[in-house]
């Protein structure tokens with residue numbers, strides 16, 4: 001396939017986004033962003049207290065990530081982004097920015113054609129049991145494992161016409177990386 005400007009590695013908390021995203025970026029020589037590092041303090045505090053985020057908490061965070069992707073791609077930089085991006089609408093914001101955000105309609109931007117990020121979505125998909133076991137073992141992270149059920153409840157797996165592949169988290173890391181690299185050939 002023609003190389004996308006960016007790879008989005010998405011999935012619920014603990015599905016392996018950060019691990020897989022960093023490995024892919026290193027393999028491809030692309031820049032890596034972990035969306036966790038871009039949450040405002042209020043979002044981190046909320047999640048830390050076991051309160052799931054809502055659309056209004058996530059949309060500004062996603063708009064900021066869209067701007068970062070667009071800026072890098074415009075300067076010729078390819079990017080890997082690890083980001084939960086649980087709903088289709090969230091992935092649309094990553095691709096098109098705030099013009100398509102459900103809660104942030106910009107009246108003045110209505111007839112403008114938004115700049116789009118050409119994205120390949122890599123969905124790391126797995127069972128509650130496997131992912132929850134991994135989360136319970138993970139140390140030193142602000143996201144409490146108790147929020148995993150709400151992540152599954154919110155998840156809208158990508159489907160056509162989205163440009164995506166789905167990979168099972170049951171595969172080992174080298175198999176996951178090889179599958180993505182094969183898709184990009």
Ligand SMILES: Nc1ncnc2c1ncn2[C@@H]1O[C@H](COP(=O)(O)OP(=O)(O)O)[C@@H](O)[C@H]1O
Pocket residue numbers: 011012013014015016017018019020082134135137138169170171172173176
């Ligand atoms: N394919 C895999 N097989 C086994 N363990 C994995 C795999 N992917 C990730 N892990 C482990 O699962 C845990 C969660 O991964 P992480 O990358 O932090 O997920 P996320 O960024 O989606 O929250 C980490 O301890 C990581 O080492």
Ligand SMILES: O=C(O)[C@H](O)[C@@H](O)[C@H](O)[C@H](O)COP(=O)(O)O
Pocket residue numbers: 012013014017018035036039047053058084085086141143151
């Ligand atoms: O949209 C969200 O609810 C959050 O982004 C969440 O999905 C994300 O997973 C956290 O940032 C925790 O980080 P980990 O995914 O690394 O556990």
